[in-house]
Amino acid sequence: MTSLSLDGLRREYGATVAVDRVDLEMQQGELVALLGPSGCGKTTTLRMVAGFVAPTSGRVVIGGRDVTAAPPYARDTGMVFQGYALFPHMSVAENVGFGLEMRRVPRAERGARIAEALRLVRLEGLAERRPAQLSGGQQQRVALARALVVNPAVFLLDEPLSNLDARLRAEVRVEIRALQQRLGLTTLFVTHDQEEALTMADRLVVMQGGRVRQTGTPEEVYERPADLFVAGFIGSCNILRGVVEAPGAFRAGAMALPCAGGAPGERAALVVRPERIAIGPEGRLPGRIDLVTYLGGTTEWHVTTDAGALRVSQKTPDAADPRRLLRRGDGVMLDWRPEAGRLLSDSNEGEQA
Amino acid sequence: MGVWRAILWRGGVGAVFAVVLLPLVAVVWLSFFNQEIIAFPPEGYTWRWYANAWSQRQFASGFLNSLEIALIAASIGVTVGTAAAYALVRARFPGKTAIAGLLLGPLAIPGVVLGTGLYVFFVQIDNAIDFQIVATLPGLIAAHVLLTIPWTVRLVAASLQGLHPAAEEAAANLGARPWTVFRRVTLPMMRAGVVAGALFSFIQSFENLELTLLLTGPGRSTLPVEMLNYLEFRVDPTLAAVATVQIVLIGALMLITDRFVNISRVVA
Numbered sequence: 001m002t003s004l005s006l007d008g009l010r011r012e013y014g015a016t017v018a019v020d021r022v023d024l025e026m027q028q029g030e031l032v033a034l035l036g037p038s039g040c041g042k043t044t045t046l047r048m049v050a051g052f053v054a055p056t057s058g059r060v061v062i063g064g065r066d067v068t069a070a071p072p073y074a075r076d077t078g079m080v081f082q083g084y085a086l087f088p089h090m091s092v093a094e095n096v097g098f099g100l101e102m103r104r105v106p107r108a109e110r111g112a113r114i115a116e117a118l119r120l121v122r123l124e125g126l127a128e129r130r131p132a133q134l135s136g137g138q139q140q141r142v143a144l145a146r147a148l149v150v151n152p153a154v155f156l157l158d159e160p161l162s163n164l165d166a167r168l169r170a171e172v173r174v175e176i177r178a179l180q181q182r183l184g185l186t187t188l189f190v191t192h193d194q195e196e197a198l199t200m201a202d203r204l205v206v207m208q209g210g211r212v213r214q215t216g217t218p219e220e221v222y223e224r225p226a227d228l229f230v231a232g233f234i235g236s237c238n239i240l241r242g243v244v245e246a247p248g249a250f251r252a253g254a255m256a257l258p259c260a261g262g263a264p265g266e267r268a269a270l271v272v273r274p275e276r277i278a279i280g281p282e283g284r285l286p287g288r289i290d291l292v293t294y295l296g297g298t299t300e301w302h303v304t305t306d307a308g309a310l311r312v313s314q315k316t317p318d319a320a321d322p323r324r325l326l327r328r329g330d331g332v333m334l335d336w337r338p339e340a341g342r343l344l345s346d347s348n349e350g351e352q353a
Numbered sequence: 354m355g356v357w358r359a360i361l362w363r364g365g366v367g368a369v370f371a372v373v374l375l376p377l378v379a380v381v382w383l384s385f386f387n388q389e390i391i392a393f394p395p396e397g398y399t400w401r402w403y404a405n406a407w408s409q410r411q412f413a414s415g416f417l418n419s420l421e422i423a424l425i426a427a428s429i430g431v432t433v434g435t436a437a438a439y440a441l442v443r444a445r446f447p448g449k450t451a452i453a454g455l456l457l458g459p460l461a462i463p464g465v466v467l468g469t470g471l472y473v474f475f476v477q478i479d480n481a482i483d484f485q486i487v488a489t490l491p492g493l494i495a496a497h498v499l500l501t502i503p504w505t506v507r508l509v510a511a512s513l514q515g516l517h518p519a520a521e522e523a524a525a526n527l528g529a530r531p532w533t534v535f536r537r538v539t540l541p542m543m544r545a546g547v548v549a550g551a552l553f554s555f556i557q558s559f560e561n562l563e564l565t566l567l568l569t570g571p572g573r574s575t576l577p578v579e580m581l582n583y584l585e586f587r588v589d590p591t592l593a594a595v596a597t598v599q600i601v602l603i604g605a606l607m608l609i610t611d612r613f614v615n616i617s618r619v620v621a
Contacts, residue, residue, distance in 0.1 A: 073525050079523065087520055087523070087538055089544075099527035
């Protein structure tokens with residue numbers, strides 16, 4: 001069943017187009033992350049769903065009802081704001097109960113539902129506190145409870161983790177995802193953090209310059225990026241520019257490199273993830289080590305080759321492995337499977353990620 | 354070096370406080386002098402000026418008139434001023450800067466000029482449509498409302514500017530209609546600004562002399578006007594006694610208000 005559908009959503013501010021032709025169909029219980037750098041239109045898109053921004057054209061349909069023209073209070077969405085936006089003059093219980101009160105839920109039932117929502121976010125003992133008396137993480141959970149308690153058709157999260165410190169962020173990420181799956185909440189989530197998006201979302205919508213660059217599962221987007229922007233924004237990648245010589249052969253500088261498919265004569269960019277490159281005494285591409293970075297579980301080698309500079313990332317080899325002894329200035333050979341080299345049309349957009 | 358700077362700093366702050374408080378202290382002190390012509394050092398101390406002030410019934414009636422006018426003017430001014438401040442901070446419309454300037458205007462115009470202007474204006478209206486405003490209570494209150502609006506607009510706008518609209522959006526998102534959002538979220542959050550605006554408006558109106566002098570009618574004098582009248586004939590410390598009572602009342606009002614909302618936070 002479709003819970004939310006965005007149909008050709010577009011928003012202009014004067015001559016600027018903030019959001020253009022955004023289409024999205026969300027199934028019941030799905031978590032979709034709108035991902036992109038700041039200014040890519042992801043927040044504007046979310047605010048159009050909530051009703052705070054009116055689309056210039058296009059439609060927002062929630063639960064089969066066209067709400068494009070409906071004011072925010074008449075849409076069945078529950079939003080968690082970036083700064084939480086709790087009501088400072090109300091207690092935690094009053095904050096959480098506000099939506100129920102607006103829906104004219106009888107007082108007795110309200111009390112039970114507030115208690116249940118606070119239990120879900122593990123804030124049972126704090127119902128009478130004021131927001132100012134809570135830590136950032138607790139405020140965040142009040143904001144979650146306040147949006148959850150009204151059982152919204154669509155749950156909207158606007159960078160909900162950005163105000164938390166790194167450790168808490170990882171914890172809350174798991175918590176939100178568990179809650180979302182348990183309650184089967186259809187959730188649209190805005191973030192600029194690719195790790196957050198990859199770990200939490202069923203599907204990603206990667207946006208840039210107001211446009212959707214790619215929509216897909218985390219695996220699809222990471223393994224088969226649609227363009228150089230997506231490849232550079234999700235994870236890190238090596239980009240080599242050159243020409244396709246023959247299907248499966250890519251020429252960059254003086255080197256012929258393995259790649260997947262391609263039409264001969266085409267100018268293209270070859271994208272290879274650092275962890276897909278093998279490093280050792282054997283291989284097709286000779287190079288010289290510029291820098292070795294030991295990161296504990298993984299090690300990175302920066303290698304200069306005739307095709308360009310490449311970054312290689314592998315599980316840190318065993319102590320007995322000769323690769324452990326590689327130092328700056330050593331010669332090595334690099335190689336990768338043809339399917340790990342993805343050809344994308346050449347443009348400069350990957351550079352900015 | 355550090356010690357000298359600290360001493361200098363404290364001395365400077367002390368001097369500023371002294372300049373502000375000394376006149377108040379002097380007025381209170383004078384009110385107890387046991388002599389008609391004020392001279393230093395005092396011949397002795399007495400409560401009799403307070404008794405005299407009490408026996409002069411014009412002060413009591415002037416006080417009640419001032420209270421009535423100030424309460425009504427402040428209520429109207431706070432309502433209108435709060436709405437105006439909300440529109441100025443939250444809405445976007447052409448001519449906003451001009452309107453903001455206009456609303457704060459009365460602060461910049463000397464009271465005598467404002468009073469004269471209003472007097473002439475009211476007389477013109479009277480001549481044109483034969484509707485008397487000069488020397489009527491509504492006319493006087495209307496003039497006082499002009500004094501109360503700038504204070505409310507300033508203080509409420511200041512407290513609104515510090516509020517992120519996200520809380521209002523959150524309320525709307527939870528199903529609250531615009532009026533409910535204003536009543537349940539916006540208003541409570543800017544309460545300190547509204548209360549401070551009301552307090553300052555009240556004081557402005559209560560102690561106003563110039564406008565009232567020009568616009569009031571016979572038999573409806575306010576306390577400052579009565580004080581001026583008394584001064585025309587006598588200069589004994591009775592006025593200091595009246596002023597002391599006024600200082601105590603307004604001081605108490607501020608302290609009580611500050612207990613409920615933190616005004617100093619808004620004003621500072």
